[in-house]
Amino acid sequence: GQNIDQPTEMTATEGAIVQINCTYQTSGFNGLFWYQQHAGEAPTFLSYNVLDGLEEKGRFSSFLSRSKGYSYLLLKELQMKDSASYLCATMDSNYQLIWGAGTKLIIKP
Amino acid sequence: GAVVSQHPSWVICKSGTSVKIECRSLDFQATTMFWYRQFPKQSLMLMATSNEGSKATYEQGVEKDKFLINHASLTLSTLTVTSAHPEDSSFYICSARGGTESSPLHFGNGTRLTVT
Numbered sequence: 001g002q003n004i005d006q007p008t009e010m011t012a013t014e015g016a017i018v019q020i021n022c023t024y025q026t027s028g029f030n031g032l033f034w035y036q037q038h039a040g041e042a043p044t045f046l047s048y049n050v051l052d053g054l055e056e057k058g059r060f061s062s063f064l065s066r067s068k069g070y071s072y073l074l075l076k077e078l079q080m081k082d083s084a085s086y087l088c089a090t091m092d093s094n095y096q097l098i099w100g101a102g103t104k105l106i107i108k109p
Numbered sequence: 110g111a112v113v114s115q116h117p118s119w120v121i122c123k124s125g126t127s128v129k130i131e132c133r134s135l136d137f138q139a140t141t142m143f144w145y146r147q148f149p150k151q152s153l154m155l156m157a158t159s160n161e162g163s164k165a166t167y168e169q170g171v172e173k174d175k176f177l178i179n180h181a182s183l184t185l186s187t188l189t190v191t192s193a194h195p196e197d198s199s200f201y202i203c204s205a206r207g208g209t210e211s212s213p214l215h216f217g218n219g220t221r222l223t224v225t
């Protein structure tokens with residue numbers, strides 16, 4: 001079956017670093033996406049990984065290991081505005097997105 | 110770039126009436142559009158996938174006669190909730206994908222529907 005696991009909730013301190021993990025099992029693989037979703041708003045695209053390795057984009061980085069079915073989103077220099085849910089989604093062999101339940105990130109001063 | 114406009118942002122309607130939600134890709138041609146529903150504190154639930162000029166593909170458990178989807182052009186898709194009931198109250202979000210099949214989805218701002 002197809003399954004994506006990510007922690008339900010994480011708490012971190014402003015200015016610190018946090019890593020949000022995502023493990024997946026899908027029928028075929030055409031990439032992994034990370035989205036940010038603030039409460040009451042629609043998701044916004046953060047990153048896309050299809051090859052193994054680390055993709056850095058400003059304060060956010062995303063890592064993928066296809067052999068391990070594993071990805072993480074790394075957020076550096078945390079700001080209060082980073083408080084949101086972070087959604088991991090994989091694209092299967094039919095180019096359909098399989099969504100994780102999201103990780104609610106709480107940033108404390 | 111890659112802006113998706115969704116309208117209205119929120120709507121309140123009476124039970125039994127119909128509501129139409131529009132989704133437009135403003136600066137790209139969306140070959141595929143997706144409609145999602147999200148209940149509070151829950152994950153996105155895909156309702157249907159629509160390709161321009163063809164019938165939408167509905168997910169299991171989604172009534173196609175209740176949730177009418179039209180994707181008449183490469184920049185516009187509409188979702189009509191027919192004979193709405195209070196249990197249809199939810200956050201409806203459209204997303205669009207241009208380019209290749211592996212291109213990221215870009216989401217509209219969502220429509221919060223409340224049925225009284």
